[in-house]
Amino acid sequence: MKILQLALSLGAGGAERLVLGLCNEHADNTDDEIVLVTLKDNSISKNVHYLPNLSKRVRFINLHCQSALQAKTIWRVLKIIRREKPDIVHCHTNVLLLFFPVIFLKNIYFFQTIHTLAKRQYDNANIIKRKIMAYLYSHNKVKPVTISQTCHQSYWDTYRLSNDICIYNGCEAMVTTDEHEIVKKEIDKLKRNDETVVFIHVARHHPVKNHKRLFRNFTRLEEEGYNFVLLVLGDNYDSLIDQYHNNRYILFLGAKNNVGDYLAQADYFVLSSDAEGLPMTLLEAMSMGVVPISTPAGGVVDVIKDGVNGYLTKSFEDEEFFQILTKAIHEKGTISSESLKKEYKEKYSIDICAEKYYDAYKKILST
Numbered sequence: 001m002k003i004l005q006l007a008l009s010l011g012a013g014g015a016e017r018l019v020l021g022l023c024n025e026h027a028d029n030t031d032d033e034i035v036l037v038t039l040k041d042n043s044i045s046k047n048v049h050y051l052p053n054l055s056k057r058v059r060f061i062n063l064h065c066q067s068a069l070q071a072k073t074i075w076r077v078l079k080i081i082r083r084e085k086p087d088i089v090h091c092h093t094n095v096l097l098l099f100f101p102v103i104f105l106k107n108i109y110f111f112q113t114i115h116t117l118a119k120r121q122y123d124n125a126n127i128i129k130r131k132i133m134a135y136l137y138s139h140n141k142v143k144p145v146t147i148s149q150t151c152h153q154s155y156w157d158t159y160r161l162s163n164d165i166c167i168y169n170g171c172e173a174m175v176t177t178d179e180h181e182i183v184k185k186e187i188d189k190l191k192r193n194d195e196t197v198v199f200i201h202v203a204r205h206h207p208v209k210n211h212k213r214l215f216r217n218f219t220r221l222e223e224e225g226y227n228f229v230l231l232v233l234g235d236n237y238d239s240l241i242d243q244y245h246n247n248r249y250i251l252f253l254g255a256k257n258n259v260g261d262y263l264a265q266a267d268y269f270v271l272s273s274d275a276e277g278l279p280m281t282l283l284e285a286m287s288m289g290v291v292p293i294s295t296p297a298g299g300v301v302d303v304i305k306d307g308v309n310g311y312l313t314k315s316f317e318d319e320e321f322f323q324i325l326t327k328a329i330h331e332k333g334t335i336s337s338e339s340l341k342k343e344y345k346e347k348y349s350i351d352i353c354a355e356k357y358y359d360a361y362k363k364i365l366s367t
Contacts, residue, residue: 001032001361004086006077008068008093009040009047010054012204012235012255014169014280015092015115018353020050021172022090025354027057034058037080039065039073039093046235049255068094081105088361095142096132102141109364113145114164116277117298118155137161143364145357148278148299165360168302169278170353173287173344174260183261190229190251197228197329200266200290202259202281205236210316213295214272215240215250217322222249226329230270231262263288268328273297274316286344289337293328295321303348309340 003026007019019036027034034057040047042062054060061080065073078100081089091098091112098110114121122130136142137159144164146152152166187198199218203209218230228249235255244250256262263269269285271294278299282292286303292310294300304310311328313320346352 002086010050012049021350024055118158148302170350204234283348
């Protein structure tokens with residue numbers, strides 16, 4: 001079997017991390033040929049964040065495009081699929097890129113992982129794009145993959161179709177590096193004392209993450225005298241860094257390649273999003289035994305059971321988010337880190353996820 005994975009880039013994002021994991025798992029554990037094709041120009045450093053982690057057994061091709069839906073990009077995608085002649089094309093970016101390959105190239109099976117709620121994808125498209133998406137899905141030209149039960153329901157609500165495959169996201173377990181002790185000393189200096197609760201947020205700055213909600217509530221925690229620090233890992237926070245530069249408890253540490261070292265020092269992983277598919281950072285935190293706290297965004301509700309394996313608000317209201325933060329502070333240590341690691345290993349590891357995708361490829365080829 002020859003599998004071509006198509007992604008926007010290997011930048012620091014959840015979809016990109018899943019692509020990386022699938023490519024590595026399938027290349028290292030099967031005899032199949034794995035090709036990874038990315039669109040965005042890899043001469044720009046932010047587009048190749050995960051490239052050093054790509055298995056040497058994966059053949060990597062970059063199309064040097066500026067954006068996903070330029071005419072040049074659409075033509076290059078068609079051209080590379082025609083040249084490579086894969087059995088499977090698995091798209092992790094805009095499904096519209098598959099329209100011409102579906103029409104002109106035969107004996108190839110096409111998949112697309114919808115990395116967000118289908119309704120959100122649909123609402124963000126114009127009328128022509130919506131019609132093309134509906135055509136590709138309803139005529140089984142492209143097999144859609146949803147990444148949680150909530151995402152599966154959103155696909156049904158949007159298209160009134162039940163032909164998707166629901167495969168929960170999986171990720172590689174986070175690990176510590178040789179810098180672990182340096183990071184520990186760095187964070188110990190930021191804490192008031194041994195009782196300081198360490199929260200961590202890992203994400204680039206983006207409106208959907210609703211960082212205003214996050215920082216409003218942590219500012220209130222500070223005003224009410226709670227003993228904590230919030231570590232923010234990710235990029236594009238320039239405007240907020242200026243706003244909070246005098247705050248000793250909300251700390252912007254930038255993008256990191258050794259996220260595991262920081263997770264290892266955290267008590268809680270926190271999300272304040274308005275919408276999600278199934279965030280990889282949530283699963284990565286669980287792999288390190290870090291207790292999650294989140295708003296009920298997308299597939300998060302399919303993973304976190306409030307009070308059992310984390311803390312989940314019922315709504316997106318500030319007051320409820322604040323109350324659940326204070327509850328977590330008072331109940332520190334009551335949720336077992338080991339049980340979180342066990343749950344991750346049994347449900348959300350990349351090997352389990354990759355095996356389900358591989359089974360889906362084999363099934364469609366056999367029929």
